[in-house]
Amino acid sequence: MKPPFSLLLGGAACFALGALSMRAADAPAPVTGPMLRAAQQLLGLQFTDAQLDSARRDVEGNRKDFEANRRVPLPNSVAPATVFNPVPSTWQPAAAAGNDKLPELAKVTLPANREELAFYSVRQLGELLRTRQISSEDLTRFFLARLRRYDAKLLCVTSLTEELALQQARAADAEIRRGRYRGPLHGIPYGLKDLFSVKGYKTTWGSVPYKDQVLDEDAAVAVRLREAGAVLCAKLTLGELAMGDVWYGGRTRTPWNLTKGSSGSSAGSAAAVAAGLLPFAIGTETLGSIVSPSTACGVTGLRPSFGRVSRAGAMALSWTMDKVGPLARSAEDCALVFDALVGPDRRDPATLLVPADFRYAFDVDVRKLRIGYLKADFERQYPNKANDEATLAALRKLGVELVPLELPPLPASDITYLLVAEGAAAFDELTRSGRDQLMVNQDRNAWPNTFRSSRFIPAVEYIQAQRYRTLLIEEMARRLQGLDGYMAPSFGRNLVLTNLTGHPAVAVPNGFTPEGLPQTITFMGALFEEGKLLALVKAYQDATDFDEKHPPLNF
Known part of the structure; x- marks a missing residue:
């Protein structure tokens, strides 16, 4: 040795x-x-x-x-032998919350104007399919047409999976006719961020060196959604190798203002859902890639606890930080999708270390919840502060107990080089071959330079940072004792810290900027408590109408 x-x-x-x-x-x-x-x-x-x-x-x-x-040879799909575990030493499973039932749904009928279907919720569309008021094939063709119509301006699609979609839709219709209804996602169209592999289709990772790549496997999320009966209509754009909203085809736009990017890296997923091109889509987050585009596009994005959803068949950027989650119109829609995705998968060892079950908890009485809020963060001056203050006021009106909270003083941003070190390892061959020069972005902050500079991170410093991360995990567990979750502005130190500790978050629309762009606030949950977290968000969304807003699409 x-x-x-x-x-x-x-x-x-x-x-x-x-x-x-x-x-x-x-x-x-x-x-x-x-x-x-x-x-x-x-x-x-x-x-x-x-x-x-x-x-x-x-x-x-x-x-x-x-x-x-x-x-x-070390393809991107080969993970390290070590597995990150976000569970603090003091963690104990919480008592089961909620009755694991969905709330009653008001009667749903087809609208006189079929275009209104574009902004129906997943739950509403599912009821139309269950009661056979519309077929999955008709609904799929409807969304495929919208994808073709609006993609020219939004640049949110890498590949339409039309042949597969129609095949899956017809199979769903046949099962529903026979009385085999799989659940609320049966026959529902959706899109996948194009870092998930699907047999027979390109998996481009948004990057020039990989734009013709075809991987002969179905990602775990594609398999689980297929088993739930969902219909894959499109592979959606991501910023090149999961950074930003610029990819080899251009810049994905927010449908609220075509002069603005949709942010990233789940750029196409957020833009497509916001524009009513799909009822829901799957994204990923390593350091803001669900929260940020959810904000730019005004959708609800769930970043689950680390390890809750398998990443098998997904491009790896950071094995210890990558997380998979849905982007949809509401917390209820996110819960429907998350329920289909959660669970262990031997192809992703991280899923074997965390709780495997998820329960709907929509009957939880929010008046009994103790929710922290980052008092110092909300008190400082920042853009659109009034929207966040209105959200806190709305929660108090609902009877939620709000408790001042401070984050650990440990400077989490000082160890984000963990991400770039792992990214450099994941794309080592790209760097050493020189093919990184084919990438669209070549500035100082882009991946080519970052991957090169990451070669200078010593192994010892990387390991020390992971040990420092353990301190963050333990300290967060201590500070969140007795709380059911907490609230934070969508950007700032909280976003970095919780991506390192693995806590779940939901980015929730809560207003608009003076320029008419959407804004979100972040609801954070206790580790593995997505059910209670989504119940709180649903209560807020039931009391407000921000999740029902959508862009005019006058282009």
Whole structure:
């Protein structure tokens, strides 16, 4: 076993030992004392020349190991042997909340103007299908037509899956006619963020080097939604390799203002749902990729607890931070979709470490909930503060007990290099091959440069950051004791911290900016308590009408 010192410098060796010329045909220069002195300066270390000389042979040996390892193919689908566990040491399963039943639904009938179906909820459309007032095939053709009509301006679709959609819709109709009704998603059209694989269709990851990629597997979420009877109509855009809203086909737009991007990286999922092109869509979040586009497009987005939904068949960016969740019109719709997705999957070991069940908790009396709010965050001055204050007032009117809360003082933003280190590993071959130069974004903050700079993150510092993350998890558990959740402005330190700790969140429309763009507030849940969290959001949405707003689409 190599001594700890060589491990410390081993992570840094790549930058001093030819990382910037990894594609060069010539053998790398021998490791020298001056190389190691330069390396340690970048890392903020102060070893003596004698100590560096003693380490030199180990570092050179590490480099040979690196070179040998790089000859072994490592596709993006191969995960590390280690698995992130978000469960704090003090965690105890909460008592089951709710009766696991959906609320009564008022009678639903077909509208005189069929275009109004575009903004019906998943639950309403499901009732029309169940009572056979419309067929899944007709509904699917309706949404396929909207996708074709509006995509030219929104740029939210990478591939229409029309053949598959019509096949699934006809199968749903046949089952419903025979009396085999699978549930509220049976026959409902939907879209997938195009980092999920689907057999027979491209999985482009939004990026030029992968725009013709076809993966011969169905992602776990596609399988589970197929089993629930849902109908896949489109693969939807994502910012290139899950960053932002710019992809190889252009920039995805928010339907509220075509001069503005939809944000990302679940760009197409949010834009399509907001514009009524699909009733719901699946997105992912690593550091804001559901919350941010939900805000830009004015939809309800659920980011579940880490590990609740399998990521098998999905592009990996950060194995310890990636999460899968639905974007829809309301909390109730998100709950319907989440119920179909949640559960263990041996292809994603993270799902084996967390609770596997989900219960609807819509009968929970919100007057008995204790909900924290980030008092200091809400008291500071920030744009559109009045909308957030109105949300707090609406909750007090509903009888919700609001309790001041402070986040742990630990600076979570200082360890977000965990994400880019894992991303650089996930796309190591892309960087070393030079194909990263094909990507659309090439500025300093774009992936090509970030992946290169991430080669300079030492292995020891990465592991220390994961240990620091454990402190965050434990401290958050302590501060949330006795609370059923909390509220926060949609952006700021809370977004970073909770993506690191794995807590669930729902981005909820709560008003508009003076320019007419939607805004959201974030409802945070206790770990694995999505049922209670969605019940609280539904109570708020029942008392307000922001979730029923939709863009005029006068384009």
